[in-house]
Amino acid sequence: MSTNSSGERPLRELQQEFFRLVTAPLDADDRSRSAFSDGSSAEKAAELLVKPGGGFTSLQRTELYNRQYWFRLIDSVAEDFPGLRSLMGAASFYEMTIAYLKRYPSSSFSMRYLGRHLAQFLKEEPSWLGEDVEFGIEVAEIEYAQSAAFEAASFPALNPAQIVAVSLGEMTFMLQPCVFIFELQYPVDEWLRSTRTFERDASEASHSEEACRFEEGHERLAPPEKKPTWLAVHRHNLKIYFKALDKPQFEVLSALKRGETLAEGLDRGIEALPEESLTPKLITKAIQGWFAVWGELSWFSKAPERDSLNGIR
Amino acid sequence: MPANRFNGFSDLGVGIGLRVPHYQHILENRPGVDWFEIISENYMVDGGRPLHILDSILEHYKVIQHGVGLYFGSSEPIPRDQLQKLKRLVQRTKTPFLSDHLCWGSVDGKVSHDLLPLPYTMEAAKHTAEKVKMAQEFLEVPICVENVSSYAEFKDSTMTEWEFLSEVVERADCGILLDVNNIYVSSINHRFDPFEYLKGVPAERVGQIHIAGHSTYPAYLLDTHDHPVCDPVWALYQQALQKLGPTNTLLEWDDKIPSFDEVHREACKAWAFLGKKIDVVQEATL
Numbered sequence: 366m367s368t369n370s371s372g373e374r375p376l377r378e379l380q381q382e383f384f385r386l387v388t389a390p391l392d393a394d395d396r397s398r399s400a401f402s403d404g405s406s407a408e409k410a411a412e413l414l415v416k417p418g419g420g421f422t423s424l425q426r427t428e429l430y431n432r433q434y435w436f437r438l439i440d441s442v443a444e445d446f447p448g449l450r451s452l453m454g455a456a457s458f459y460e461m462t463i464a465y466l467k468r469y470p471s472s473s474f475s476m477r478y479l480g481r482h483l484a485q486f487l488k489e490e491p492s493w494l495g496e497d498v499e500f501g502i503e504v505a506e507i508e509y510a511q512s513a514a515f516e517a518a519s520f521p522a523l524n525p526a527q528i529v530a531v532s533l534g535e536m537t538f539m540l541q542p543c544v545f546i547f548e549l550q551y552p553v554d555e556w557l558r559s560t561r562t563f564e565r566d567a568s569e570a571s572h573s574e575e576a577c578r579f580e581e582g583h584e585r586l587a588p589p590e591k592k593p594t595w596l597a598v599h600r601h602n603l604k605i606y607f608k609a610l611d612k613p614q615f616e617v618l619s620a621l622k623r624g625e626t627l628a629e630g631l632d633r634g635i636e637a638l639p640e641e642s643l644t645p646k647l648i649t650k651a652i653q654g655w656f657a658v659w660g661e662l663s664w665f666s667k668a669p670e671r672d673s674l675n676g677i678r
Numbered sequence: 679m680p681a682n683r684f685n686g687f688s689d690l691g692v693g694i695g696l697r698v699p700h701y702q703h704i705l706e707n708r709p710g711v712d713w714f715e716i717i718s719e720n721y722m723v724d725g726g727r728p729l730h731i732l733d734s735i736l737e738h739y740k741v742i743q744h745g746v747g748l749y750f751g752s753s754e755p756i757p758r759d760q761l762q763k764l765k766r767l768v769q770r771t772k773t774p775f776l777s778d779h780l781c782w783g784s785v786d787g788k789v790s791h792d793l794l795p796l797p798y799t800m801e802a803a804k805h806t807a808e809k810v811k812m813a814q815e816f817l818e819v820p821i822c823v824e825n826v827s828s829y830a831e832f833k834d835s836t837m838t839e840w841e842f843l844s845e846v847v848e849r850a851d852c853g854i855l856l857d858v859n860n861i862y863v864s865s866i867n868h869r870f871d872p873f874e875y876l877k878g879v880p881a882e883r884v885g886q887i888h889i890a891g892h893s894t895y896p897a898y899l900l901d902t903h904d905h906p907v908c909d910p911v912w913a914l915y916q917q918a919l920q921k922l923g924p925t926n927t928l929l930e931w932d933d934k935i936p937s938f939d940e941v942h943r944e945a946c947k948a949w950a951f952l953g954k955k956i957d958v959v960q961e962a963t964l
Contacts, residue, residue, distance in 0.1 A: 373799050373834040377753035380785040380794075387790055416831045419869065420897055426830040429900075434790055471789040474747035474760045475719050518724035543725060603727040 379414065386411055386427045387434050388470065390463055395435075397428040438466055441476045446483065446508045448557045452501055453494070454585040461493040477516070480509050500551045500588040507553045510545040510598040511605050517543035519600065522663035528656055538665050540621045543600040548615055554596050554607040556589045601662055608662070613637040614655055618664075684820050684853025685885030686774025690740065690926040692948045697931070700938040701731050709942060713740040715928050718776065719747045722763040729770075736771060742886075742928075743767065743776040744855075748813060750823065750846075751782035751796040751806045761816050768819055775820040775885055777855040780806065780843060797832035798842035807849030814852060822853035822885040827863035827892075827901035839864065840878030847883050854879065856922075857888035858914045859907065859930075863899040872914055881922050889915055889948065890930035904933035906944050916951050924952045 374382075389407060392398050399408050411423035418426075442462045443450055450458040468489075469482040484505040487494060494501035519541050527538075540546075547553075595615035597608040610618070613634040620630035634655075635648055642651060659665065681687040691712035696704075703709070714735060721728050735741060745764070748756055768776065781793040796802050814821045825843055837845070847854055856879060858872075865872035889912075891905030907915075907929070919925065929945035 373797070373801065373836070376797070376799075376802050376805055377785065379797055379832070379834065380753050380782055383794065384785045384788065384790065387792070387794070388788075414832060414834075416833055418831075419867065423830075429829045429898075430790075430792060430794065433792055437791055471791060472787050473789065474757070475722065476791055477723075514726075516723035516726035516728055519726075600726060603730055 374414075382410060383414055383427070386414075386424075387430045389431060390467070391432065391435055395432060397424055397431045399424065435463070435466075438471065438476070438479060439463070441479050442466070442483070445477075445480045445512050446505060448504045448508055448553075448560060449483075449501060451560050451586040452497060452504055452588060457493070461490075464490065464493070477512060480505070480512065483509065497588050500553075503547075503549050503551055503553050504557070507547065507549075507557065507596070507598060510547070514543045514545055514598050514600045514605055517541075517600065519543045519663070520666035523660070523665045523667065525660055527667075528660055528665065538627075538667055539624075540618060541599075541664055541666055544618075544622075544664050545598045546610070546615060546618045546622055547594075547596045547598070548619075549594040549596060550591055552589055552592045552594045554594070554609065558607070560586055599662065599664065613651065617655065618659075682853070682882065682885060684775065684822055684883055685926060686820055688740075688742075688774045688926065690742070690886075692945050692952065693742065693926070693928045694941055694945050695744075695928065695930050695932065696735060696741070697935055699935050700941070703938040705731075705734055708738055709938065711739065711942065711945075713742055713926075715742045715744045716771070718743045718745040718764060718767055718778075722760075722767055732770070741771045741773060742926075743771055743773040744824075744928075745776060745778035746793065747783070748778040748809075749783040750778065750780065750809045750813070751794075751802060752784045752809075753782070753805065754784065754787070756809060756813060761813065765817050768817055773819060775822060775853065776817070777822040777824055777853075777886065779826050780823040780846060781826045793826045795826065795828035795830055795832070796842070798835035798837045798839060800836070800845070803842055803845040804849065807846045810846065810850035810852050814850070820853055820885070821850075822855040823847060823850075824855035824857050824888065825860050825864075826857075827860040827867075827899075829867055829898065829900075831868055838870070838875075838878065840875045844878065844880050847880065852883070853885035854883045855886045855888060856884050856918060856925075857890070858918055859888065859890040859892060859911050860901060862911050862914055863892050863901045866899045873917060876914070876918055876921060879921075884922050884925060886926040886928060887915065887918060887922075888928050888930055902933055903930045904935075907947070912947070912951070915948070919951055927952065 385401065386407060389398060389401055397407065399406065401407050401410070408422070408424045411427050415423040415426045417423045439459060439462050442465070443458065453461060465483055465486045469486060471479055484502050487502045487505055491498040523538055595610035595612055597610055597618065599606055599608060616637045617630040617634035620633050621627070631652065635643070638648065638651060642648065681689045693713040693715050694711055696714040696716050716732065721732050723729060732741070747760065779793045780796065782796055783790045783792055783794050796806065810821055810823060823846065825839065843854065861872045861875050865875065889907050890901070890903045891907055893900045893902040893905065927948045929941065929948065931941050931944070935941070
């Protein structure tokens with residue numbers, strides 16, 4: 366580490382070294398390790414930076430930050446992924462979360478985005494899920510969508526007359542950002558309903574050191590049988606819901622989510638209808654039914670204006 | 679000096695932190711509270727319940743923003759999108775000023791979500807002050823920086839914490855959110871005289887005071903915001919008011935949160951100090 370003429374370390378270098386101490390994995394007793402994972406001495410690194418005192422060594426002084434870092438972040442991930450934790454068991458989830466945060470440390474001012482790469486991480490490291498790889502990844506995707514839907518934007522919904530105008534090609538529109546669409550191999554919604562409540566509330570910023578909430582003896586819950594599932598995770602009246610879809614509905618909605626036109630989306634939906642439904646009358650009935658329900662749920666809006674940032678640049 | 683340019687000339691009285699467990703009670707009963715402080719980051723979202731609740735609160739109460747994520751002391755710039763989100767919230771709440779901590783928390787794009795202590799050096803003071811100035815100009819509201827509680831001191835420090843605080847706020851021309859509980863916690867952890875700290879604070883820049891409870895461990899104190907305010911902190915608060923005059927005061931209670939009424943009762947104890955006719959004494963006599 367370099368120093369200036371006064372013997373001080375450049376601020377960035379000092380912060381990099383302190384951050385290394387703060388984010389180093391804890392030992393089995395949740396204490397700071399005396400060495401980093403590359404074998405270099407954490408004790409010496411702390412001694413270079415931090416004054417000892419009050420009966421504490423330099424490393425013991427940084428330990429409190431080290432412990433708080435892991436406790437706070439692991440608690441936050443656990444709060445957002447209770448289903449995944451139930452599937453993996455508490456101990457395995459704890460270890461996996463540490464590995465995840467080492468590869469994907471937080472890069473946002475808010476802890477609410479901590480889990481955004483978790484499904485990707487599990488695809489990269491499937492061994493964490495043992496036999497339940499596909500199901501575990503789906504649970505991670507759905508639980509993150511619940512968090513995202515809780516506070517995603519929503520815009521004034523289109524009324525039925527406006528939806529008719531859309532169907533006539535007179536207006537462009539979009540699926541609300543607080544609606545997320547999934548095609549799954551497992552009935553994740555049914556499983557999550559059977560294992561926990563899923564209503565979300567805002568998290569609080571806190572600076573307290575708390576023991577991690579990983580009770581001993583937490584039972585692993587078995588995954589369900591495979592069953593093709595199409596699902597919307599959405600917010601309605603400020604609460605998060607699951608809405609079961611069928612394959613044609615999924616095709617229409619996911620096309621709209623991708624930004625395709627209504628006509629393109631409807632083509633995809635019609636293609637997915639069972640053969641016995643492919644009469645003009647039944648197709649019309651199906652489409653009217655879909656849009657009646659989706660309209661009631663306020664899933665459509667006009668695309669937002671470009672100046673929706675209030676001119677903040 | 680209750681109202682000054684650092685708190686948007688606001689004379690607010692005693693406030694309480696707005697917390698999720700109290701939402702329903704507040705909206706149903708509309709208790710008589712002077713103002714609520716929100717954690718900005720909890721409402722820097724695009725929609726949903728947090729903003730719905732906030733808008734309902736704003737219909738009836740004054741709201742002041744307090745942040746935990748600007749990290750003025752981090753060596754890297756504050757991300758632009760974060761500032762834009764914060765500015766949108768400022769426009770929504772019409773907060774007369776906002777506050778965040780005199781600390782750092784991220785490096786190389788990685789975020790600790792903690793309020794990490796700074797080395798008290800001139801380089802750090804200049805760098806931190808520049809970032810506060812830039813944020814203040816962008817957000818177009820006065821900023822008060824809050825002293826944090828800390829558990830480690832850097833060997834590189836060349837000044838005391840209160841000298842560092844003064845250096846930063848003078849250079850940035852910003853205000854101070856004086857957390858008397860944090861002064862007390864750090865004074866025990868680092869063995870300095872908290873009243874000495876108070877003497878060193880530029881009184882004319884204090885826009886708000888925080889009071890809170892902490893946890894006591896055998897060898898140190900931890901700033902947990904999960905207890906009532908202890909007597910030594912009330913004593914320090916009283917001394918601060920003697921120096922500053924009646925000042926906007928906020929009770930923080932962030933963990934193991936009791937009923938709204940209990941938090942409110944604890945906050946109202948501050949009135950015993952604020953409500954007294956307190957003669958503002960000159961710094962020299964403190």
